[in-house]
Amino acid sequence: NAGVTQTPKFQVLKTGQSMTLQCAQDMNHEYMSWYRQDPGMGLRLIHYSVGAGITDQGEVPNGYNVSRSTTEDFPLRLLSAAPSQTSVYFCASSYLQRGAGDEQFFGPGTRLTVL
């Protein structure tokens, strides 16, 4: 199994540009989530999904959109990038039995810089 994969690994955007961060998992996990990690602030939940067609907001959802059309994929969209979105983004997945309370599997991260 490849586990949780994320692309790209690095990305530089200009303010106002849009892009999609890709996340895929091959473990048939129902629960998937996106976090951002900033120095001194830990990981903060952006959006999460408990299954195909179901998404919900986390702690810091503004400026981000998500969709879940398949069990395997959970892309994160930045519609109009801002410098405040400069961060490292992590995708995670787990079985749904206890949602975030199950063992979480993380991807390697995407390092995003917005100029």
Next chain:
Amino acid sequence: KQEVTQIPAALSVPEGENLVLNCSFTDSAIYNLQWFRQDPGKGLTSLLLIQSSQREQTSGRLNASLDKSSGRSTLYIAASQPGDSATYLCAVSSVDNTDKLIFGTGTRLQVFP
């Protein structure tokens, strides 16, 4: 609102020492607590998961304890090695919302030879 704190923020120890990392949380109504390891520039790796009904979990040289009533967890690392150098994060999920994990800011550990 649940808040998770980890002390110390950084720790540097010589190889072979036994050490303890601390995690505290403000709301004791947790579903479980997880400890993760993060290497520089990498993602998180799950180390131990403790259910709220458990007191401790062990994996190799790692032992995590949980005192839910006092809002504290400790990660004990026995006979530390340079390969243990990483950032260690704890996270909790709450009883009223198991869909979300709340993370601490981590303890950066360096074990020198």
